[in-house]
Amino acid sequence: MKIVRYTDPAGNIHFGSQKADGTVERLDGDLYSKLSKTGESAAVQKLLAPVAPTAILCIGLNYKKHAAESGAKSPEIPILFVKGLNTLQNPGDPIQIPTALPSDEVDYECELAVVIGKAAKNVKRADALKYVLGYTCANDVSARDWQIKKGGGQWCRGKFFDTFCPLGPVLVTADEIPDPNTLGIKTILNGETVQDWNTNDMIFDVPALIEFLSGSSTLLPGTVILTGTPHGVGMAAKPPRWLKPGDSVTIEIEKIGALTNPVELEPAA
Secondary structure (H helix, E strand, O other), X not given: OEEEEEEOXXXXXXXXXXXXXXXXXXXXXXXXXXXXXXXXXXXXXEEXXXXXXXXXXXXXXXXXXXXXXXXXXXXXXXXXXXXXXXHEEOOOOOEEEOOOXXXXXXXXOEEEXXXXXXXXXXXXXXXXXXXXXXXXXXXXXXXHHHHHHOOOOOOHXXXXXXXXXXXXXXXXXXXXXXXXXXXXXXXXXXXXXXXXXXXXXXXXOHHHHHHHHOOOXXXXXXXXXXXXXXXXXXXXXXXXXXOOOOOEEEEEEOOOEEEEEEEEEOOOX
């Protein structure tokens, strides 16, 4: 099932099932227990990120060719950083380039996002995918100047700005993607494909990441795991390709769909 989260004309938030023709049927119930079909056509006023995360966990340098273009060795264990819940952005809403704490080096990163559906702790690799509710597209927007030069050795400052985690447009349930490490993944910037690879290039595949992240740690339902980006990021281009106001960025993943966001400056306070 392809699940969307949306507001109706009265501003109420609902879940819906997106059909093949693009129409949406309203669903009842809870995302993490049971959603049931109503047979009613959904009145979609605005499409939201398909999940409101309880945590956003991110993995760095997790594609072989991206590690190489970054001049880094492939890591021996997954590199974990986090994004705040403030970073969440809806499909179609703008990525904002920070101005109050300014950045001149804002980059895109197409990523497969994994959504955990039930509490997971000390999960074994063989059982890991049983804890996955579904998958969606993510853009791990990154202010490289704050990540690398001004972050004090930590990545979080450059990853933590408002709007820096667009998700969507749909959540595809795990039964429709039995192997998440066989998916084409790309970024399209202003109509030009700048990243185009496959999730089979991950150094640590999705089951390995769930096993690692759940070690001595409980992953709550609604935990979103960003699984890394392939090569082709703007930082590695010559000259570097930074996002600028007026740009349009699309993250496209096979079997999921396309997540598009415009780019603008953060409004003055």
